[in-house]
Amino acid sequence: MDILPLDLQENIEETTSLLETLKSRNEHMFLAAILITSFGKNKSQLEDINKQLKGVAQKHSCELKLLNYQQEQGLNSSLPLGNNLIKIQRSLITTSTAIFVPFTTEELCSSSRESLYYGLNALSNNIILADRKELKNPNGLILGTPGSGKSFMAKREICNTLLTTNDDIIISDPENEFSPLVNAFGGQVINISPNSKDFINIMDINLNYSDDDNPLSLKSDFLLAFFEQIFSKGLTPIEKSIIDRCIKLVYQSYLSSPKDENIPLLIDLYNLIKTQKELEAQNLAVALEIYVTGNFNYFNNRTTVDLNNRLVCFNLKELGTQLKKVGMLVVQDQIWNKVTRNRNLKVATRTYMDEIHLQLKEKQTANYTIENWKRQRKYGGILTGLTQNVKDFLASPEITSIFENSDFICMLNQGGGDREILAKYLNISPTQLSYVTDSPAGSGLLKVGNTTVPFVDKFPKDTELYRLMTTKPNEIIK
Template sequence: SVIHSLLNPYKPFLFDYQRDISAKRLQTTKDCIAPTQIDFRPDGHYNDCVKLDNGVYAQVLVMKKFGSELSDRALADMADLPIPMAITWYVQPMDKSKAINYVRTRSAWIDKEIIEEQRSAVNKGYDFSILPQELKYSKEETEDVLDHLQNKNQRLYVFTGLVYTYAESKEALDTQVLRIISTARQNSIELDTYDYRQRQGLNSILPLGHNHVEISRMFTTAQVSILVPFATQELDDAGGNFYGQNKHSRNLVVCNRKKLTSPMGFVCGKTGSGKGMFTKTEMTGTIFSNPTDEIYVIDRAGEYTAIAERYGGSTYHFGVGTGTHLNPFDTVSVEHMTRNEQIAFKVDAMLAQAGASAAEAGSNFSEVDQSLVQRCTELAFQKAAERGDNLPPTLQDFYDAANEQPEEQAQVIALRYERFVKGSMNFFNHQSNVDFNTRIVDFNLKDLPDSMLVFALINVCEAVRNRMYFNAKRNVRTWLYVEEMQSMFAYPTVLNYFSRFSNEGRKFGLLLTGISQNATAMLANEAARNIVLNADFLMLLKQSPLDRMKWAELLNLSEQEEECIDESAEPGDGLLIAGNARVPIRGKFPSGNVLYDLFSTNPNETKKTGLGDKKDAKPVI
């Protein structure tokens, strides 16, 4: 297929070995690949190119000279040109003893030239110690090569470099050749046409391992290795989502989080660094490439509502007068977990909420408090069972149970929960009316006060956990995005709940993504750092100096990797860590299109389409 693409540009390769190669047809694979004719004197006068049978002009260039300083981007810069091109190397190692003898012989010839130059200088009355610069440089270079061969474990290679390109006209071909030569010259490589010998060049660029070109030069191991164009790590997983361009190679970065050992992830960066764009890009890719997966968003700022509405999802606003209710005691029946085990997990959730509430009030959450919360949670489930209506308990049952306890501390716990049970903030004290039958659900917490954030986060996580069990039985993956993830790591009880929640979620196909703009607050706790280290997916965007230091220490980032997330990083640019791969990302999203208007939350930009604000907006197919 590769040989056919070089000899028959723009032609499809419709080849089947069983069909085309048989005793009846008397054909070989060469017959199916080779063009019907190649004109090595196109138009009767060109000697620097060939004309293939489909009217395409092609040319082979040869690398003739190299500068003393080569860049590791030399061939990569040529390969990155938007030009059809094939770069072929021939690197033939020399026997080490022969290489050393060869270099010594060259050194002896240079010494002879130096002696003759000095004799001539003496005869003419010049200072014999002053040598021509070129001769002096050749002597130093030869001695340096000999030192590398003898003392630095390098070898000597015979190197031949060829570049092949083609175009539909001679004029277009000449333009392409000039661009290639110019790019090579910027990297200290001199390319030249291979006049009258295009046949030898064409046979040599084919990936057959036969070099018919006589132009070559000697390279050491270091010089050969620096010309390797694959100097960056690439990420290209089958069935994955698009995450931007590799900042070095310009190749697309495609990652399949489902293949990671621990698909849990974090997206971290300063305000305006591109967290929303990155997350929405991943969401959109998931929506179209995984038609059965379900996506849930804990949306603190209300910026993902447009995505849900645009693609036929549902948005649930939590706030005064919205009419949205979510019961934190909802449970589901699953085969792997008994009712007592379900209640035990609910106890963890209630402990997390109560612990966070106590910490916000400046109080300690003692073991006595924990015992009381557990007792009241179990009593709430007992009250619901006694009613016999097959409905789960509500916060009212928990509140009543706390008030009925003789301990004084139980009254304090009940008082802390009173604001969630009575008054305007009682939307978590009802049976749930949230419908999970749409693929995309946005839990909009924009109108919630900060004092209710952790309480709401845990309630939503509990609702998604129930749905996760149901999806796992149907072999459906569940994606959960949590904004302001640092809030989940602020209190020990919440951290304990979240650790258990994430570990269990991994077993049931949950792909959890935390979004945070404050890494220092998130990584302040050792247990929180362990959770981050166990995540195989991290997208680090522009960081503040303090946050960057934290990440560099935690992940042992190199100087080059730190540069990807420093203050100079453009919005959308950063460092993607997926498993063992660390890829610098260029994530600038092109403006002036439907998706950009849908994704952008920049207050300085005026959206022209109004997508997501229209109730009758239809999904994009």
């Protein structure tokens, strides 16, 4: 042993320390070939370049060898085909191999059976697959300037959901953008308008409406929000008490015998309010009149629509500006009714609310929306809000909590101020922000849980689906 040659002794030491590293530091051994392709206009220029390359490598104590007689194999192996035709390899441990892969990208690729396609990763071009049901809170927001592709994104997700899962889908559509797609998939479009024959009873309720013993507490929140929409100036405490008292009375017969024909109508509530002694009650009744016997009596009817279709779209376009917010609120309530029924059937309900900022302006309505946002998860609901007004989310701390209760956020092109807000609330780096600055329609940033990746989606335009989803006036099918 004493007369072992020096180099052999060194080899033994090296091997032992390598083995030690592999065992103790969770390293692996890789066989790697590192190829550099050089080009020159002629032979002498090529030799020049090769000399320079060798010089650079030598400075870092590396030796480059020419692939004499193997140029073709060398070129083919350096193409990104994952095919090494060169028979020279050397061993490297994980740490040393990693140096040669300096470009790390975050990927979103869920292997869940219900994961949906959200575009391509703009950095790596890998497919983005995500399953919102895997998130702590599957609710989501789609944010972007007009024309950035918010509705388009929602429609793409709706198509994928219909084809991949068994979930139900409801859309609150203030601009009548979704009906071509909904009709094509055999869904039901419910037109909410003063001339429509599809009626919705604003007083609808079912016994599962709330998790508490009393389904009325939630219904009362909703009706208070409805009254707030009628009184643009807000409700006084006295008015709130009167309304609350009458709500309890009006549902009495339903609660003692919960049959559909015992569900009250708005006119029943109106009559009750009128009989209250307070002066405020008379004011309330007069304000309510137009919704009961006047022009806006649309919601004072028994529900005639059937929400059993897997895909339902409420079209609110024909309600004027004044009724639109009320309409959206009523639709939220109908959606909640369906979500509670679906929970018993163990079916998830996905809801899309376009122009959600219209529900965040007034206090009571905003509160109802926020509470709805928080409740949905427990009931197997998956809410998605679409809006161009990111600033509205800062109006109050309660509204900001929508951010915290949404683990899926899709950011399309953003205006300057909105970018700053998002950067602050969602911890987005300046580099990432560049993907939502002047970005083309259908591309931006996708935040799923704690992972944020830039994405692109160029939906092929010569397809039936594109024609059903576009909102560009010159592309819309007649």
